[in-house]
Amino acid sequence: MAQDSVGFSSDYQFWMQKLSLWDQASTLETQKDTCLHLPRFQEFLRQMYEVLKEMDSNMIIERFPTIGQLLAKTCWNPFILAFDESQKILLWCLCCLINKEPQNSEELKLNSWTRGLLSHVLSAFKFDTKEVGLFIQGLGYAPADYYPGLLKNMVLSLVSELRENHLNGFNTQRRMAPEKIRFLSRVCVPLVTLPDIQPLVEALLTYHGHEPQEVLWPEFFDAVNEAFLLKKISLPTSAVICLWLRHLPSLEKATLHLFEKLISSERNFLRRIECFLKDSLLPEAACYPAIFRIVDEMFRYALLETDGAPEVLAAIQVFTWCFVEALEKQNKQLKFTLKTYFPYASPSLVMVLLQHPKDIPQKLWHQPLKHISEMLREIVEDQTHGSYGGPFECWFLFIHFGGWADIAAEQLVMSEAEPPEALLWLLAFSHSPRDRSQQRAQTMVEVKAVLSHLKKLLRSPTLSARDLQAAAAESQDRDPRPPSCQQLIRHLLLNFLLWAPGGHAIAREVITLMAPTDELSHEIAGFLDQTLYRWDRLCLEAPRSRKLARELLAELHAHIQHRPAAHGAAVHATGSPRSRDETMRLIHRGTSSEDEP
Amino acid sequence: MESLLQHFERFSEVLAVSRTTHVRTWDPATVRRALQWARYLRHVHRRFGRHARIRMALERRLQNQWRLEGGSGSSPVPGLTNFQALERCDLLLSLRLLENRALGDAAYHYLLQELFPGPGVPDADPETLQGSLARLARCRSAVHLLRLSGYGENSVLEEDSVLKTQAELLLARLREVPKAEAEGPSRFLSILWERLPQNNFLKVIAAALLLPPSSPRPQEEELEPGTPKTLADGDQELVRWLLTKSDAMAAFCRNLPAGLLTSVAGRHPELSRVYLGLLLDWARHLHYDLQKGIWIGTEFQHVPWEELYGKFQSLCQAPPPLKDDVLAALESCKAKDGDFQVRGLSIWTDLLLALGCGS
Numbered sequence: 034m035a036q037d038s039v040g041f042s043s044d045y046q047f048w049m050q051k052l053s054l055w056d057q058a059s060t061l062e063t064q065k066d067t068c069l070h071l072p073r074f075q076e077f078l079r080q081m082y083e084v085l086k087e088m089d090s091n092m093i094i095e096r097f098p099t100i101g102q103l104l105a106k107t108c109w110n111p112f113i114l115a116f117d118e119s120q121k122i123l124l125w126c127l128c129c130l131i132n133k134e135p136q137n138s139e140e141l142k143l144n145s146w147t148r149g150l151l152s153h154v155l156s157a158f159k160f161d162t163k164e165v166g167l168f169i170q171g172l173g174y175a176p177a178d179y180y181p182g183l184l185k186n187m188v189l190s191l192v193s194e195l196r197e198n199h200l201n202g203f204n205t206q207r208r209m210a211p212e213k214i215r216f217l218s219r220v221c222v223p224l225v226t227l228p229d230i231q232p233l234v235e236a237l238l239t240y241h242g243h244e245p246q247e248v249l250w251p252e253f254f255d256a257v258n259e260a261f262l263l264k265k266i267s268l269p270t271s272a273v274i275c276l277w278l279r280h281l282p283s284l285e286k287a288t289l290h291l292f293e294k295l296i297s298s299e300r301n302f303l304r305r306i307e308c309f310l311k312d313s314l315l316p317e318a319a320c321y322p323a324i325f326r327i328v329d330e331m332f333r334y335a336l337l338e339t340d341g342a343p344e345v346l347a348a349i350q351v352f353t354w355c356f357v358e359a360l361e362k363q364n365k366q367l368k369f370t371l372k373t374y375f376p377y378a379s380p381s382l383v384m385v386l387l388q389h390p391k392d393i394p395q396k397l398w399h400q401p402l403k404h405i406s407e408m409l410r411e412i413v414e415d416q417t418h419g420s421y422g423g424p425f426e427c428w429f430l431f432i433h434f435g436g437w438a439d440i441a442a443e444q445l446v447m448s449e450a451e452p453p454e455a456l457l458w459l460l461a462f463s464h465s466p467r468d469r470s471q472q473r474a475q476t477m478v479e480v481k482a483v484l485s486h487l488k489k490l491l492r493s494p495t496l497s498a499r500d501l502q503a504a505a506a507e508s509q510d511r512d513p514r515p516p517s518c519q520q521l522i523r524h525l526l527l528n529f530l531l532w533a534p535g536g537h538a539i540a541r542e543v544i545t546l547m548a549p550t551d552e553l554s555h556e557i558a559g560f561l562d563q564t565l566y567r568w569d570r571l572c573l574e575a576p577r578s579r580k581l582a583r584e585l586l587a588e589l590h591a592h593i594q595h596r597p598a599a600h601g602a603a604v605h606a607t608g609s610p611r612s613r614d615e616t617m618r619l620i621h622r623g624t625s626s627e628d629e630p
Numbered sequence: 631m632e633s634l635l636q637h638f639e640r641f642s643e644v645l646a647v648s649r650t651t652h653v654r655t656w657d658p659a660t661v662r663r664a665l666q667w668a669r670y671l672r673h674v675h676r677r678f679g680r681h682a683r684i685r686m687a688l689e690r691r692l693q694n695q696w697r698l699e700g701g702s703g704s705s706p707v708p709g710l711t712n713f714q715a716l717e718r719c720d721l722l723l724s725l726r727l728l729e730n731r732a733l734g735d736a737a738y739h740y741l742l743q744e745l746f747p748g749p750g751v752p753d754a755d756p757e758t759l760q761g762s763l764a765r766l767a768r769c770r771s772a773v774h775l776l777r778l779s780g781y782g783e784n785s786v787l788e789e790d791s792v793l794k795t796q797a798e799l800l801l802a803r804l805r806e807v808p809k810a811e812a813e814g815p816s817r818f819l820s821i822l823w824e825r826l827p828q829n830n831f832l833k834v835i836a837a838a839l840l841l842p843p844s845s846p847r848p849q850e851e852e853l854e855p856g857t858p859k860t861l862a863d864g865d866q867e868l869v870r871w872l873l874t875k876s877d878a879m880a881a882f883c884r885n886l887p888a889g890l891l892t893s894v895a896g897r898h899p900e901l902s903r904v905y906l907g908l909l910l911d912w913a914r915h916l917h918y919d920l921q922k923g924i925w926i927g928t929e930f931q932h933v934p935w936e937e938l939y940g941k942f943q944s945l946c947q948a949p950p951p952l953k954d955d956v957l958a959a960l961e962s963c964k965a966k967d968g969d970f971q972v973r974g975l976s977i978w979t980d981l982l983l984a985l986g987c988g989s
Contacts, residue, residue, distance in 0.1 A: 059778075079749075086748065111778070115771035121746075121764035128746050133739035144735055151742075152729055154767050164830040168796055171826045172803050177718075177725055180769050182798055186791040187776050213779055220775045227772060 041080065048077055049099065052106040067112045068222045068252055074113065078122040082129070090132040090143065100130070101146070108150050116223035120154060127151050184229050191217065192236040211248045214240065218253035225256045226265040238272045238279075247279060254280035262290045274318045284324060288331045289621065291315060295348050296617055303566040306351045316355035320363045322373035325356070333429060338619040343559055346432055353433040354570065357387065378430045382408045386434040391571050399453065402441050405431075406455035409462060414470065428466035436567055438463035442521075445484055446528040449491075452484050465517035476518045483522055487529050496535035498542040501526060520556070523547060527560055531578045540581060541588070554589055561586040631684070634674065635691055641667045641719065648723055651732040658740035661727070665744055668720035675716035685713045712806050721762050790837075796830075797838035801864035815867040816874065823878055832882050835872070839865050839894050839901075869898055883908050884933065888944035895945070896952050906945075906959055913938055913981070918974050925977055939984055946985055957982075 055063045114120045130147045132140050169179050224230045260266040277284040291313045319325040335345045371383050385404050413424045441456045457477040486504035530536040548554045561582050644664050678684045745759050807814045872879045883905050895902035912933040916925040925935045945956045964978035
């Protein structure tokens with residue numbers, strides 16, 4: 034407790050100095066400084082109230098002799114009064130000073146003085162002129178009726194001035210001076226969460242002047258962005274996009290905010306990820322290539338820093354789905370070439386990847402798959418083809434459209450024919466991009482072997498879990514399979530369970546055999562969720578497979594819930610768990626902005 | 631029902647007293663009772679908002695009271711004018727008490743405790759007084775901050791906002807004036823004309839007459855079965871009143887800036903006719919001074935040439951049909967006068983020449 038009060042005393046001194054410096058915040062410097070400190074000062078006021086409410090009026094004066102000065106200076110700073118809840122907390126503090134039975138003239142004076150301050154805060158800055166005051170009162174109205182209406186009208190007139198400004202262009206008479214616009218943006222910082230001000234904020238964001246430099250104050254963008262991310266202000270999408278286009282740090286913060294939500298949300302719920310993404314407005318904003326490139330860059334960092342964490346992969350995939358959807362809706366208005374979104378990728382590859390499988394009959398899916406595989410292989414294996422980036426770039430592009438890899442796996446398992454080389458290569462590449470060609474060839478051989486076993490079992494009338502286990506078993510006389518290969522095989526087995534007629538009966542047994550650890554349970558749940566999500570998007574029927582997948586997923590979730598130790602763990606590529614916070618820290622490190630205070 | 635109406639009346643008295651020094655005698659218990667009544671009436675508003683019968687009965691009682699008091703007392707408007715006002719009666723009472731220096735310390739202390747319970751109290755009422763008061767304080771700071779933004783350079787815009795807000799309030803009040811008699815609004819306006827600073831009042835009327843045609847009425851003001859069908863809009867009432875009150879109309883046309891008058895005339899043809907008539911009348915009072923070579927009036931209250939010219943000039947810059955009507959009137963006067971072409975003989979000729987429209 035003693036430490037608290039020491040801390041509080043030094044805070045008190047600090048803020049007393051600041052308030053004296055700011056005075057009534059009438060200069061640019063004082064306004065800037067005030068705005069920077071608004072949230073922290075509000076916190077201090079809250080703490081102050083907690084201290085004051087335990088004491089009576091005399092004790093307060095004894096303990097804090099200068100409190101009157103502190104509160105008075107606060108009252109006279111319009112920026113503080115305008116911010117969030119500061120005026121409310123200030124009122125609470127003032128109430129603590131009122132003595133209900135003043136005994137002597139000093140106490141009476143204090144009461145009178147405090148009442149004056151209270152009156153000032155509540156009826157601050159009396160009626161503009163006497164005439165107006167008489168008029169309003171003559172009509173039987175009170176300031177409470179007048180001021181909200183006045184604010185609304187002032188905002189309307191400022192908004193129309195800003196818009197006219199924009200339309201009038203070079204008509205210098207009507208033009209609003211840049212200094213005034215800048216000032217307005219400064220003044221909006223404390224007011225950003227007041228609903229009446231929202232039209233002005235919107236007008237400022239969408240204002241395009243003729244000055245070469247940004248005319249709005251950077252802290253304005255920060256404040257609006259914060260309020261938007263915390264859902265304290267509602268803005269139309271176009272205004273938010275303007276904000277991000279004009280102020281890069283805001284876009285970065287918004288993306289990081291999204292990442293935090295995605296990482297901390299329940300794993301394995303792609304639908305929820307989709308909701309978060311759409312809510313964040315980032316996919317829509319990404320229709321502007323500049324924004325897309327920045328967000329994509331941040332995804333790339335996240336992927337690298339977390340060594341390919343499955344959540345990040347899933348998020349990239351869903352983001353791309355949402356982005357493509359938004360792009361299609363925008364088709365008439367924005368016309369950017371694909372190259373502006375994916376400057377380092379081969380345009381023909383991008384075109385093929387962008388195709389929606391829904392638009393192609395299922396029987397013909399192997400065609401684009403082969404095409405994709407061939408193009409990727411050409412780029413990856415051809416050392417001299419430097420312009421389209423190395424294997425990582427290719428892979429990064431490919432996993433945006435990761436659905437294709439999953440489709441390839443399904444196709445391989447379901448078809449009776451010989452597995453095509455191209456598809457095998459594609460699968461091996463998508464699970465393990467860094468392999469050398471020898472390793473990859475090895476993987477392809479293993480997969481081919483497993484597939485041939487599975488095809489035999491496909492026709493077998495009596496199917497048992499043991500059979501499946503045998504089919505997937507590693508051969509003793511070769512090197513053990515690397516983890517990415519194991520994962521690939523697991524996915525093939527799961528596909529088999531979902532599609533093979535006999536698979537349903539043995540599904541649970543097989544999964545129990547396959548998933549002794551929590552990480553594997555998470556992985557399998559992730560696979561099932563992703564599969565169901567993909568089927569929804571492709572409007573695939575398959576009722577029996579769907580039912581099985583849903584049931585298995587539900588069971589796995591229930592199983593995972595009962596194991597709190599593993600709850601919320603992100604899986605490292607090699608299988609060791611990592612906590613949520615660690616994941617976020619890695620992402621922050623990779624994407625840190627330079628403007629740390 | 632009767633007890634409800636009694637509550638109503640009692641509270642209206644309390645509201646009236648809350649502004650006076652009589653509150654010196656109030657103790658915390660009195661404040662508590664007053665706040666309880668206010669809270670009860672707010673509850674009534676919420677509960678009976680949809681019950682037309684009760685609403686109408688209450689409104690009728692209020693309007694009767696207004697009619698009886700009609701203009702006596704410090705304000706031409708009672709504290710509670712209609713059912714809608716019940717929604718904020720506690721806010722109204724609280725603000726009046728908070729600003730009343732005559733309220734004793736003990737009572738004031740109690741009032742503060744009631745109004746500002748602090749952070750921990752769960753808000754049973756979604757719109758608590760605490761929240762409303764804080765929002766009001768924030769709103770005023772917002773106005774102040776926006777004003778700081780160098781409005782001074784363009785003070786016309788600010789003045790416009792202030793006038794526009796007053797105009798909206800005036801029209802809102804006009805809608806509430808006892809409607810049973812057709813002259814209710816006119817009488818009310820006359821009272822205002824006598825009590826309020828006239829220059830401001832006229833400017834507000836002009837602003838009201840220029841407001842965009844009609845904002846949709848709030849839902850609570852649906853027409854009820856008893857009201858007369860000839861429910862005119864607020865601005866029609868204003869026009870009607872101006873047309874009947876000649877001294878107000880004269881002051882209106884004399885004191886307001888020419889440009890403003892032209893806009894009003896453009897919107898309201900009945901007013902433009904009277905305006906034009908007044909201008910022509912004023913012009914007739916001037917005679918030509920041969921020595922000075924200018925048109926002057928004989929008496930102090932005659933409108934000087936510059937002013938007349940300014941008003942006519944503004945009218946001639948208006949879009950048709952106003953401009954055409956004005957010119958036609960001037961031409962017709964000139965013809966009646968003898969159709970002189972030379973200066974100094976007929977004021978109409980001189981005006982037309984000065985306006986650049988003479989032939």
